Amino acid sequence: MEPAVLFDLDDAGIATITLNRPDMRNPISGDDVVNGICDTLAAMEANPKVRVAILTGAGKAFSSGGDINAMKPGGGGLNAGLPAGTRGNYKRGIQRIPLAFAALEVPVIAAVNGPAIGAGLDLACMCDLRIAGESAKFAESFVKLGIIPGDGGAWLLQRVVGFSKAAEMSLTGDMLDASEALACGLVSRVVPDADLLTEARALAAKIAANPPHAVRMTKRLLWEARRADLATVLEMSAAMQAVAHATGDHEEAVNAFLEKRKPVFKGD
Structure with missing residues (x-):
């Protein structure tokens, strides 16, 4: 089995991560997928050659979320039958994914190529940027199955679309099409399905062209600013700026500007 x-990494430092269970619409609750995502993110974080990543799904779905066929007790899914066992399954399983994303300083673009449902929507929200193909659909649909977002969706979704819209989506479980997702800020752009990966790579290339240390620190600062007060963010900004000023890429950027030429950033 594949x-x-x-995972693929090109010469420009653009990584592509593909959920590869198209016959099942790319569920993310299985151990093989959870381990695959977490291991891939950890490897990217440790690899200075990775400047930006694109996350997408194989086939016609981004991710269907949890595997409903495995939700019955003893079905091999997260539901262990006894509450204590189920709690442990979540902590040792799917909840590792948002923590892995939170530890990652490489920017990630979600290229949503079809339905992103339940945990699939939350996975897209773990990414830093989201673009959608015209056939993409989104739903925070846990409530329709009599469960709650067990993967951090209650924290993630409202930070993307705001509390009111997140509450509407979470309490109704209603589906949004790509245009509705664009209108509420869930995605930043909608493109023809055939152009999705091309557009995602073009966006990734713009990020990859910038000094990699500054890119990674900027992402870290943005994530930390979600939960810190202004004074803390200013203190972090001063410390990171001191590091940034000492990099070779900053010196190259200044020299290139003054010499009216295109800079060449090497990650120094």
């Missing part, structure tokens, strides 16, 4: 998560 790996549940595929």
Whole structure:
């Protein structure tokens, strides 16, 4: 069987992560997928050659979320039958994914190529940027199955679309099409399905062209600013700026500007 998560890195430092269970619409609750995502993110974080990543799904779905066929007790899914066992399954399983994203300083673009449902929507919200193909659909649909977002969706979604819209989506479980997702800020752009990966790579290339240390620190600062007060963010900004000023890429950027030429950033 092919790996549940595929990884590719090109010469420009753009990584592509592909959920690779198209026959099942790319569920993310299985151990093979959870381990694949977490291991891939950890490897990217440790690799200075990775400047930006694109996350997408194989086939016609981004991710269907949890595997409903495995939700019955003893079905091999997260539901262990006894509450204590189920709690442990979540902590050792799918909840590792948002923590892995939170530890990652490489920017990630979600290229949503079809339905992103339940945990699939939350996975897209773990990414830093989201663009959608015209056929993409989104739903925070846990309530329709009599469960709650067990993967951090209650924290993630409202930070993307605001509390009111997140509450509407979470309490109704209603589906949004791509245009509705664009209107509420869930995605930043909608493109023809055939152009999705091309557009995602073009966006990734713009990020990859910037000094990699500054890119990673900027992402870290943005994530920390979600939960810190202004004084803390200013203190972090001063410390990170001191590091940034000492990099070779900052010196190259200044020299290139003054010499009216295109800079060449090497990650120094």
